[in-house]
Amino acid sequence: MSDITPDGGDVRDTQKKPPPQGPPENLPEEFLRRRLGRMDTRRALAELCKSVPGLEEALLPPGIQADALTRRSGSSQMLRSVARRIKQDAAAWSAFRTAVVEQIPPETSEAVGRLSDENLDELREAHTTEGLLLAALVSEEGVEPGLLETLVKRWEEENRQEEKRAHQDAKVKELESRLEELKKDNERLSFASRVANERAESLAEEVRLLTGERESASARVREAEERARAALSVRERLDERISELERRGAQLERALESERQAYARAAERLEELHAEFERVVAERDQIRDALQHARFTDEGFGELLVRAIKNEVEALPDTLEATAHTARLLEFMSRVLQAHADLRGDRGGTSPSAREEEGEESETGSRAGRPEPAAKSEVLRPVRVKSRPTLAFRALGGAGEVGGSSHLLDFGSTRVLVDAGIKPDGRGQLAPDFEGLGRLDGAIITHAHLDHCGALPLLVRNRPDLPIYCTPPSAKLIISALNDHAAMGGGVPGGAPIHEVKRRLVPVPFGKPFEVGGATVTLTESGHILGAASVLLKSNSAMVFHTGDICMEDHFSIPSARLPEVSGIDLLIMEATLADQRPQPFNESIKKMVRVINETTLDRGGTVLIPTYALGQAQEIILGLKYFGREHGLERDVFIYVDGSVVTTSERLYAEQLRYMKPYLQHTDPRELFFGENIRAVANDDRARERILANPCAIIASPVTMQGGASAFYRRRLEGSERNAVILPSNAASSYGTHRAVGEGSSWRVERVSFAAHCTQEELLGITEKLSPRQIILIHGSRRRISDLAFRLAPKHKIHTPEVGETVRTVL
Numbered sequence: 001m002s003d004i005t006p007d008g009g010d011v012r013d014t015q016k017k018p019p020p021q022g023p024p025e026n027l028p029e030e031f032l033r034r035r036l037g038r039m040d041t042r043r044a045l046a047e048l049c050k051s052v053p054g055l056e057e058a059l060l061p062p063g064i065q066a067d068a069l070t071r072r073s074g075s076s077q078m079l080r081s082v083a084r085r086i087k088q089d090a091a092a093w094s095a096f097r098t099a100v101v102e103q104i105p106p107e108t109s110e111a112v113g114r115l116s117d118e119n120l121d122e123l124r125e126a127h128t129t130e131g132l133l134l135a136a137l138v139s140e141e142g143v144e145p146g147l148l149e150t151l152v153k154r155w156e157e158e159n160r161q162e163e164k165r166a167h168q169d170a171k172v173k174e175l176e177s178r179l180e181e182l183k184k185d186n187e188r189l190s191f192a193s194r195v196a197n198e199r200a201e202s203l204a205e206e207v208r209l210l211t212g213e214r215e216s217a218s219a220r221v222r223e224a225e226e227r228a229r230a231a232l233s234v235r236e237r238l239d240e241r242i243s244e245l246e247r248r249g250a251q252l253e254r255a256l257e258s259e260r261q262a263y264a265r266a267a268e269r270l271e272e273l274h275a276e277f278e279r280v281v282a283e284r285d286q287i288r289d290a291l292q293h294a295r296f297t298d299e300g301f302g303e304l305l306v307r308a309i310k311n312e313v314e315a316l317p318d319t320l321e322a323t324a325h326t327a328r329l330l331e332f333m334s335r336v337l338q339a340h341a342d343l344r345g346d347r348g349g350t351s352p353s354a355r356e357e358e359g360e361e362s363e364t365g366s367r368a369g370r371p372e373p374a375a376k377s378e379v380l381r382p383v384r385v386k387s388r389p390t391l392a393f394r395a396l397g398g399a400g401e402v403g404g405s406s407h408l409l410d411f412g413s414t415r416v417l418v419d420a421g422i423k424p425d426g427r428g429q430l431a432p433d434f435e436g437l438g439r440l441d442g443a444i445i446t447h448a449h450l451d452h453c454g455a456l457p458l459l460v461r462n463r464p465d466l467p468i469y470c471t472p473p474s475a476k477l478i479i480s481a482l483n484d485h486a487a488m489g490g491g492v493p494g495g496a497p498i499h500e501v502k503r504r505l506v507p508v509p510f511g512k513p514f515e516v517g518g519a520t521v522t523l524t525e526s527g528h529i530l531g532a533a534s535v536l537l538k539s540n541s542a543m544v545f546h547t548g549d550i551c552m553e554d555h556f557s558i559p560s561a562r563l564p565e566v567s568g569i570d571l572l573i574m575e576a577t578l579a580d581q582r583p584q585p586f587n588e589s590i591k592k593m594v595r596v597i598n599e600t601t602l603d604r605g606g607t608v609l610i611p612t613y614a615l616g617q618a619q620e621i622i623l624g625l626k627y628f629g630r631e632h633g634l635e636r637d638v639f640i641y642v643d644g645s646v647v648t649t650s651e652r653l654y655a656e657q658l659r660y661m662k663p664y665l666q667h668t669d670p671r672e673l674f675f676g677e678n679i680r681a682v683a684n685d686d687r688a689r690e691r692i693l694a695n696p697c698a699i700i701a702s703p704v705t706m707q708g709g710a711s712a713f714y715r716r717r718l719e720g721s722e723r724n725a726v727i728l729p730s731n732a733a734s735s736y737g738t739h740r741a742v743g744e745g746s747s748w749r750v751e752r753v754s755f756a757a758h759c760t761q762e763e764l765l766g767i768t769e770k771l772s773p774r775q776i777i778l779i780h781g782s783r784r785r786i787s788d789l790a791f792r793l794a795p796k797h798k799i800h801t802p803e804v805g806e807t808v809r810t811v812l
């Protein structure tokens, strides 16, 4: 352009002529293409192509329709070839000019008219270089070539700068979008980082927690190890202690064994000593007897005298007093012997004459009435031994146990059986074996409990002619008890019918002596049940007392035992049922019953069952509640029903025996003895039983086992509800076998009271104190209780504790 401008003024003037056929040489194709890129230019070209025939071929590449120009999608490739055509082809150039002319504002066209080198920059400022160039190209008047060239150059320069700027903008845009992406990435990353941080923190927290837990766990482990070590050491110490205790136990066991052996040896020795003592006493008696019959001058008198004195001395206990006595005896003996020698020296060869006498007379204890020895008797006859009475006691049952009581007392000349009981609880043999018992002079039944009289049918079958003694109330009660037992499916197989038994019974009143064989027997009140007796037997010079079942406590129905007013009892046969137990007094039992009855019937609306033995215990309970219940708070509105064989036993038997009962009952109307007011008997009928169960009440019913009869009926109806209660009379149960477990394990309330009609250990010791027998046989109790009692009695008495089947032989 610089080569044009130096002489621009001249050129412009000379070159002012119609525009050339084609575009200026230096017009950049880019300029054309940019103008073509504008839609209105392309539309105008397309219009031209339609109106000017042949233009299409000149303007467009072959195969391209003019319509393609108006489509926005017309490719840049097409636009480039159109631009090339416009540059090369005059027609195309002309069409182009025509197409763009409308786009040039009139002021720009006007400005081109006054374009000069001087105002070029000013006009470019106002109309843009491109606008001026386009207007110059289409100007009719044309523009000076130098100016046109300058405009082209300026446009190219601007275009380059614009491209450069566009390129830079694009670069900037790219950088910005990159930055944007980076920002987004950064955000994502910072979010991820935050999340990661949080996660890291929570992990750290978890780690802290786990560490803490691990620490406490290891602390616990350490503690547990510590404890385990401590436990092990304790255990070791315990093991040591146990083995030490075992060692000591073994030592004690050995010591105990040697004690036992020593005891057995001592017991044997004691037996020997007793035998020895008896022998010495017998010999003494023999010598004393002989002495009484001998005369002082008889040959051998001195020898006899010496033996007599020696025996006396041997029989004496080893005390200081005895020693002084011995010394006096020896002194006396020496004087007598001297006198005897003197006398015999005087008499010379006088032969002694024999002395005749009936020895039998010496058998009785009294020697006072004996005639003086005949003066002529000179020969000392062989000494006749005066034997002490002996007794063999044999337990067929009821020794070392309770149940099946039956004891043979054999005095040699007289043989008596006391009791014939069974074991109703079914433990062991039911009844004693009466076969092979040998001769019997009579039997005595102490009372009507089955463990004392249940085997009577067998005894009667075995000994049809044997008299059987008992008290009058017992005679009634025994038959009733046997009938009830048979009715309940009991009874003994092979026994005689009960009416046969009844015929054999011989009632004897209390305190009236009677003869059995050679013995005199007296029955005394034992206070156990109505009619119960103890037995006092005298045979020759011996006296034996058999307690039977004995009770020193006052009953509601009968008085307590009355011990015989005798002294010198040789042998006491004593029961040991309770021995070491302390039963509740009857009054306390009634008090407890009243409490349970009130709580059950009044507070809870339930019913109380009192199962009981039909004989003895039932009557105690009824009388206790009837006459003493009020003072313990028994409500008048609470009905007490009595059911089972208790009813008949009470009504028929007890009421008939008023004179054997306590004084306060003796003037009662027998019909009201047990029943009346709120105490009623129940008819033997299940419908009647159902009726009484409709309201809360108390029921006294037999049998005590609740395994049959009336009490079983009530048990079935009552045991399922916790509103109801059962009162088990516990201690007395041991006298005929127990079924204590029945009724327990159900829902009802279970209470126990004791109605034990037996002596406590203290009372038994009191009996021995009062009767002070030399020997005692303990029976009717468990082995343990018998041993306990024997231990208490041993210091003062000779004790026998036989087993069933064992025979105790003793000199009385």
Ligand SMILES: [Zn+2]
Binding pocket: 447, 449, 452, 528, 549, 735
């Ligand atoms: Zn009894």
Ligand SMILES: [Zn+2]
Binding pocket: 403, 405, 449, 451, 452, 549, 735, 780
């Ligand atoms: Zn008994």
